[in-house]
Amino acid sequence: MTREDVRQAVVDIIADIALDDDVNGINDEVALRDQLDLDSMDFLDIVMELKKRHKIEVPQEDYPQLASMKSCVDYLQPKFQ
Amino acid sequence: MTKTYDAIVIGAGMSGLAAAIRLAMYDKKVCILEKHTISGGLNSYYQRAKRPFDVGLHAMTNFVPKGTKAAPMSKLLKQLRIPYEALELSEQNYSKITFPDYELSFSNNLELLLSEIEKNFPDEIDGFNKLLQKIREFNEVALDNETVMAKDVVSHFIKNESLLEMIFCPLLIYGSAWENDMDFSQFVIMFKSIYLEGFCRPKNGVRTVINLLLEKLENVGGEIHFRTEVAAIRTNHDGAISEIETKKGEIYKAPVVLSSMGYPETMNVLDGENNYSPRVGKMTFTESIMLLDKKPSEMGQNATIIFYNNRPKYLYRKPTEIYDNQSAVVCFPNNFGHDDYEDGWIRMTNMANYELWKELERPEYLKEKERVFNDSVELAKKLIPNFDANILVKDTFSPTTIERYTGHFGGTVYGSPDKSRDGKTPVKGLYLIGTDQGFLGIVGSMLSGISMANLYGLMEN
Numbered sequence: 151m152t153r154e155d156v157r158q159a160v161v162d163i164i165a166d167i168a169l170d171d172d173v174n175g176i177n178d179e180v181a182l183r184d185q186l187d188l189d190s191m192d193f194l195d196i197v198m199e200l201k202k203r204h205k206i207e208v209p210q211e212d213y214p215q216l217a218s219m220k221s222c223v224d225y226l227q228p229k230f231q
Numbered sequence: 232m233t234k235t236y237d238a239i240v241i242g243a244g245m246s247g248l249a250a251a252i253r254l255a256m257y258d259k260k261v262c263i264l265e266k267h268t269i270s271g272g273l274n275s276y277y278q279r280a281k282r283p284f285d286v287g288l289h290a291m292t293n294f295v296p297k298g299t300k301a302a303p304m305s306k307l308l309k310q311l312r313i314p315y316e317a318l319e320l321s322e323q324n325y326s327k328i329t330f331p332d333y334e335l336s337f338s339n340n341l342e343l344l345l346s347e348i349e350k351n352f353p354d355e356i357d358g359f360n361k362l363l364q365k366i367r368e369f370n371e372v373a374l375d376n377e378t379v380m381a382k383d384v385v386s387h388f389i390k391n392e393s394l395l396e397m398i399f400c401p402l403l404i405y406g407s408a409w410e411n412d413m414d415f416s417q418f419v420i421m422f423k424s425i426y427l428e429g430f431c432r433p434k435n436g437v438r439t440v441i442n443l444l445l446e447k448l449e450n451v452g453g454e455i456h457f458r459t460e461v462a463a464i465r466t467n468h469d470g471a472i473s474e475i476e477t478k479k480g481e482i483y484k485a486p487v488v489l490s491s492m493g494y495p496e497t498m499n500v501l502d503g504e505n506n507y508s509p510r511v512g513k514m515t516f517t518e519s520i521m522l523l524d525k526k527p528s529e530m531g532q533n534a535t536i537i538f539y540n541n542r543p544k545y546l547y548r549k550p551t552e553i554y555d556n557q558s559a560v561v562c563f564p565n566n567f568g569h570d571d572y573e574d575g576w577i578r579m580t581n582m583a584n585y586e587l588w589k590e591l592e593r594p595e596y597l598k599e600k601e602r603v604f605n606d607s608v609e610l611a612k613k614l615i616p617n618f619d620a621n622i623l624v625k626d627t628f629s630p631t632t633i634e635r636y637t638g639h640f641g642g643t644v645y646g647s648p649d650k651s652r653d654g655k656t657p658v659k660g661l662y663l664i665g666t667d668q669g670f671l672g673i674v675g676s677m678l679s680g681i682s683m684a685n686l687y688g689l690m691e692n
């Protein structure tokens with residue numbers, strides 16, 4: 151999958167989790183928490199959705215890798231192979 | 232025949248429904264066991280005189296506008312994937328705290344309360360603002376907060392005893408399992424949910440909430456078995472949960488069980504020796520509901536809820552008499568932004584003494600219910616000086632009614648004073664959700680179900 155595909159997969163997940171947030175204008179360099187109404191419960195959901203939709207496991211110690219869109223894509227792209 | 236699941240939830244009240252949705256959403260095989268024939272628990276519904284009655288709903292707390300970040304209501308809806316619009320919330324007009332010598336109004340805009348305090352208690356406004364700052368900075372949901380009594384903390388900021396009592400009155404009666412005081416964390420939860428956020432009502436009342444939850448649960452593949460009362464919870468030799476037996480003799484097995492029955496009620500069905508006995512809560516109520524051929528607003532009453540107290544001090548405790556007619560919560564469900572009803576409705580809650588209700592024989596029981604209702608009409612007339620409506624339908628329920636329908640010992644509404652903040656019980660795999668995990672009310676209990684399901688159903692494996 152290309153970086154763009156991985157990014158889209160994450161955006162789709164966030165759009166379903168944060169129903170009332172606008173996911174179109176996400177700045178990839180800035181922490182997701184600072185742009186959207188996401189708390190630790192929501193990060194759990196991102197992890198759960200990755201597992202459910204793409205069979206990707208994110209161990210708890212790797213949660214910080216999901217901080218920004220850029221770090222998400224960096225971390226997840228190899229796992230999407 | 233044994234039925235096996237990934238997780239079992241006991242009770243289809245607000246907390247149980249929310250917990251089961253979360254688990255089923257992530258493909259856990261989950262089943263709710265509910266002893267009653269319908270969902271809702273303490274906030275269920277019924278039909279009388281061809282009209283839809285709610286058991287509990289006065290108002291939902293924690294109102295915030297759509298898109299408000301980090302608010303309990305937003306979190307709750309997000310976790311359950313329910314769009315904000317689905318509840319069709321409408322806001323209260325304003326509410327009042329009425330004491331013999333003072334009256335304070337508040338609404339979903341904090342400015343009203345601030346100006347009322349400034350007007351009635353000018354010396355206290357600085358203290359109140361400092362209290363506000365402390366409350367805003369406090370993390371009330373940390374699972375490891377130590378227990379501190381709230382009146383001790385608040386009396387550092389508020390010196391006038393009447394004001395202190397008035398601030399506490401709505402918070403105690405809408406959410407304290409303790410008599411006359413509450414844990415400071417619980418105080419902050421209630422303060423934020425009522426004074427900083429506020430009251431609202433889902434269109435068509437509690438049915439809207441329950442139907443949304445049931446529809447979600449079905450969509451994500453969770454099951455509910457009604458008329459299924461848990462009679463025994465068994466453990467294995469390691470002290471971990473092994474199986475549940477229902478009253479009908481069916482056996483259910485799951486490694487994780489989340490119980491919303493209440494702490495003492497759960498321990499009571501636990502098989503074998505255990506010397507852990509959480510106390511049964513003492514706070515229970517009568518509720519009178521009257522339907523009128525005129526709306527309160529047509530008679531000049533536009534308040535949504537009145538917290539009425541006729542004593543200098545507010546006594547929040549199990550009354551020594553069968554019920555306390557010197558204080559009440561009076562709700563006017565027509566007085567929200569959107570009025571759901573054709574008739575005028577008034578709901579009144581009085582503190583009550585469970586034991587005294589319990590010992591009544593049928594004729595006396597009916598007589599006492601009649602007395603409660605007549606007192607509530609008197610109070611309605613006092614609060615609506617131009618009262619000239621006819622009463623179309625009347626209904627009163629008592630602590631024993633609450634006990635019968637929800638299984639809560641002593642008809643307790645806010646559960647045991649012994650909460651289990653982390654949801655743990657002496658049994659591995661058995662956790663508490665809802666009221667006795669410490670979060671109550673409609674919004675609180677759903678959040679409790681969600682967070683315990685996340686913690687013990689989704690994260691632990």
Ligand SMILES: Cc1cc2nc3c(=O)[nH]c(=O)nc-3n(C[C@H](O)[C@H](O)[C@H](O)COP(=O)(O)OP(=O)(O)OC[C@H]3O[C@@H](n4cnc5c(N)ncnc54)[C@H](O)[C@@H]3O)c2cc1C
Pocket residue numbers: 241242243244245246247264265266267270271272273274286287288289290291292459460461462491492496516518633636637638639644664665666667671672673674676
């Ligand atoms: C009169 C009244 C007015 C209220 N007004 C408001 C209000 O205006 N706003 C607000 O936010 N909150 C209000 N509340 C409080 C609110 O209803 C509760 O805090 C909330 O519903 C608690 O939900 P819960 O899931 O913790 O427990 P419950 O609703 O008690 O759910 C427990 C469930 O478990 C089931 N059960 C029990 N024992 C067994 C068993 N052995 N086997 C199987 N199932 C079992 C019960 O039948 C019940 O369905 C009110 C309550 C009452 C009684």
